[in-house]
Amino acid sequence: MDASRIRAVRRGAVAVVLVCAAVLLGGCSNPATSARKGGPTAQAALPLVANDLQDQYQKVIKEVLPSVVQIQAGQSLGSGVIYDDKGHVVTNAHVVGSEKTFRVTTARSEEPLAASLVYSYPEQDLAVIKLDKVPEGLRPAVFGGSDEVEAGQIVLAMGSPLGLSSSVTQGIVSGTGRTVSEPADDGSPGATIPNMVQTSAAINPGNSGGALVNLDGQVIGIPTLGATDPGVQGGAAPGIGFAIPASMVRTVAGQIIGTGKVTDSGRAALGVTVRTVVDDGYQPAGAAVVTVKAGGPAANAGLKAGDVITRLGDTAVGTTTELAEALAEKKPGEKIKVTYQRSGSRRTAEVTLGEQ
Known part of the structure; x- marks a missing residue:
C-alpha cells in the first residue's frame, strides 16, 4: 500500500471554525459487572462510562486545541503546533514548501499573524516557523514520549482539514514503527520516514502539520501522511494515516531552534545519489549509483558511479525507494554489507554508514 502526502489545501477552501462534538461511545461497560449486579445499576453504568469518556475528550480538546494553528503558505493551507512561548511553530516541510513568509491563525487570533521560516528539513518532512510578534496568552503544546505510544491507545487528530480550522477527529493508534515513503511533487520518491505512528483517526488534506494527541493531552505525533489504495477509485484508504513521532519532532525542532539547522539527524546514509534501473523485462532491478560523495561511506568502500546496488x-533492493527504506532502518556508524553489480559481475563491500 502506497502512502501519499496529505497536501495543504488551496486557499479557496472555506476556513470555518468547527465546534467539535465529542463522540458518545456505547458498549463500554464491564459485562461481568453488569451481569453480576443487574437491574437499574447495570443500566446506569453504560451512560456513566460513556459520559466519563466524553468529558475526557472535551477536556483534552480544551487543553490542546488552542496550541494548534492554521498556516497559510502562499496559496495553500496547512496546520502547525505551537512549540514554545517564543512563537516557534512546528509543522511539515511540505506545508511550508518553498515559501519563506506565512500567515498564521491561532485559536484566539481574529486576524492572521505574520510568521517567517526558521528552517525546513524535507528529509524528515519537518519545519519550524516563527511568529514575527508573539501574542499574549500563546499556549505551547506538551509533547509526549513516543516510546510510551502503544497500539490501541485512543487518540485525537487536530488541525485544519480542507480549510476547516480547529477540527478534531478521533481514533486509535493502529501501529508503531512504520517506515513510509512520501511521493515528491513530480511523483518521484520523496522523504522516507522511519518509526511513524499509524492511526485510524481521520486525516485529510490540510491536517498536515497538526497534532495527534493522547487522552493525557500530550502531542504524540505530527499527522503527515494518508495511505492510498491503487485498487480503489480515488485512491484514498480510509482509516490509515501516519504521524511523525513526537521524539523525532523534538529532536529536529530542538536543533533548528537552537542552531538554525539540523546538525545531527540520526539518519544513516551511503553518500551516493541513485536512480532506479530496470531489467530486460522492464522490471525494477536495483538502484544505480549516479554520483558518489568524495570521502563518503560508499567511496571509502570502493563503490563507483555506474554500480547497481541490489x-x-x-x-x-529493486528501487531507490526500497534502498531509502532499508537505510531508514539503520543508524550512522553501523557496518553493513552492500551487494552490487559492476560490469555484469556481482560484488560485495562492507560499508560503514555515514549520516544524512
Whole structure:
C-alpha cells in the first residue's frame, strides 16, 4: 500500500471554525459487572462510562486545541503546533514548501499573524516557523514520549482539514514503527520516514502539520501522511494515516531552534545519489549509483558511479525507494554489507554508514 502526502489545501477552501462534538461511545461497560449486579445499576453504568469518556475528550480538546494553528503558505493551507512561548511553530516541510513568509491563525487570533521560516528539513518532512510578534496568552503544546505510544491507545487528530480550522477527529493508534515513503511533487520518491505512528483517526488534506494527541493531552505525533489504495477509485484508504513521532519532532525542532539547522539527524546514509534501473523485462532491478560523495561511506568502500546496488544487508533492493527504506532502518556508524553489480559481475563491500 502506497502512502501519499496529505497536501495543504488551496486557499479557496472555506476556513470555518468547527465546534467539535465529542463522540458518545456505547458498549463500554464491564459485562461481568453488569451481569453480576443487574437491574437499574447495570443500566446506569453504560451512560456513566460513556459520559466519563466524553468529558475526557472535551477536556483534552480544551487543553490542546488552542496550541494548534492554521498556516497559510502562499496559496495553500496547512496546520502547525505551537512549540514554545517564543512563537516557534512546528509543522511539515511540505506545508511550508518553498515559501519563506506565512500567515498564521491561532485559536484566539481574529486576524492572521505574520510568521517567517526558521528552517525546513524535507528529509524528515519537518519545519519550524516563527511568529514575527508573539501574542499574549500563546499556549505551547506538551509533547509526549513516543516510546510510551502503544497500539490501541485512543487518540485525537487536530488541525485544519480542507480549510476547516480547529477540527478534531478521533481514533486509535493502529501501529508503531512504520517506515513510509512520501511521493515528491513530480511523483518521484520523496522523504522516507522511519518509526511513524499509524492511526485510524481521520486525516485529510490540510491536517498536515497538526497534532495527534493522547487522552493525557500530550502531542504524540505530527499527522503527515494518508495511505492510498491503487485498487480503489480515488485512491484514498480510509482509516490509515501516519504521524511523525513526537521524539523525532523534538529532536529536529530542538536543533533548528537552537542552531538554525539540523546538525545531527540520526539518519544513516551511503553518500551516493541513485536512480532506479530496470531489467530486460522492464522490471525494477536495483538502484544505480549516479554520483558518489568524495570521502563518503560508499567511496571509502570502493563503490563507483555506474554500480547497481541490489541488496543492503539482508534486504533486497529493486528501487531507490526500497534502498531509502532499508537505510531508514539503520543508524550512522553501523557496518553493513552492500551487494552490487559492476560490469555484469556481482560484488560485495562492507560499508560503514555515514549520516544524512
